[in-house]
Amino acid sequence: GAVVSQHPSWVICKSGTSVKIECRSLDFQATTMFWYRQFPKQSLMLMATSNEGSKATYEQGVEKDKFLINHASLTLSTLTVTSAHPEDSSFYICSFGQGSNQPQHFGDGTRLSIL
Amino acid sequence: QKEVEQDPGPLSVPEGAIVSLNCTYSNSAFQYFMWYRQYSRKGPELLMYTYSSGNKEDGRFTAQVDKSSKYISLFIRDSQPSDSATYLCAMIRGNQFYFGTGTSLTVIP
Numbered sequence: 001g002a003v004v005s006q007h008p009s010w011v012i013c014k015s016g017t018s019v020k021i022e023c024r025s026l027d028f029q030a031t032t033m034f035w036y037r038q039f040p041k042q043s044l045m046l047m048a049t050s051n052e053g054s055k056a057t058y059e060q061g062v063e064k065d066k067f068l069i070n071h072a073s074l075t076l077s078t079l080t081v082t083s084a085h086p087e088d089s090s091f092y093i094c095s096f097g098q099g100s101n102q103p104q105h106f107g108d109g110t111r112l113s114i115l
Numbered sequence: 116q117k118e119v120e121q122d123p124g125p126l127s128v129p130e131g132a133i134v135s136l137n138c139t140y141s142n143s144a145f146q147y148f149m150w151y152r153q154y155s156r157k158g159p160e161l162l163m164y165t166y167s168s169g170n171k172e173d174g175r176f177t178a179q180v181d182k183s184s185k186y187i188s189l190f191i192r193d194s195q196p197s198d199s200a201t202y203l204c205a206m207i208r209g210n211q212f213y214f215g216t217g218t219s220l221t222v223i224p
Contacts, residue, residue: 095159100210104205109157
């Protein structure tokens with residue numbers, strides 16, 4: 001099956017720090033990628049969608065200047081949480097899509113804790 | 116009304132039981148259906164993907180789609196403690212993904 005590598009798996013940092021999360025598809029090329037945020041015992045909340053080489057489309061209420069997404073290639077995407085604050089603490093998950101009407105394949109998530 | 120409805124549970128069953136997980140949807144334009152399994156502090160893992168009415172079987176898992184009733188199910192036979200996780204249904208309509216809220220399942224040894 002499709003393999004998506006996401007790291008780091010867990011990061012703890014001080015308030016005001018910027019944190020970069022990396023997501024790679026290891027065995028396929030993805031046309032679209034997604035970033036989600038998930039709070040404990042809640043479902044996935046879509047943050048943004050991006051296509052390779054294009055700017056990300058952010059969901060309503062998600063600050064694009066705070067959550068910087070770079071979809072550099074068909075196998076790599078990064079999410080940078082800039083000037084993170086405790087309220088940004090959450091579980092962030094990336095996923096890649098292989099084309100129209102195809103399933104998404106998820107990374108293992110990054111647990112972000114801001115002190 | 117949400118586009119995709121899924122009972123959050125929690126659902127608790129004894130080992131060896133048959134588990135039935137369900138989702139309903141409101142728009143007949145949904146054509147592609149998936150089930151994901153998510154362990155605690157992990158990303159969702161694709162279990163089943165189907166696009167037609169009827170049953171699809173993979174080992175102990177069977178996905179069932181009833182488009183006339185707008186209802187999908189995931190059956191787990193001979194459930195194991197390792198099946199304890201949250202199960203998410205997902206659907207695609209016009210290249211947009213819609214996820215259920217997930218059902219938390221615990222299989223008791």
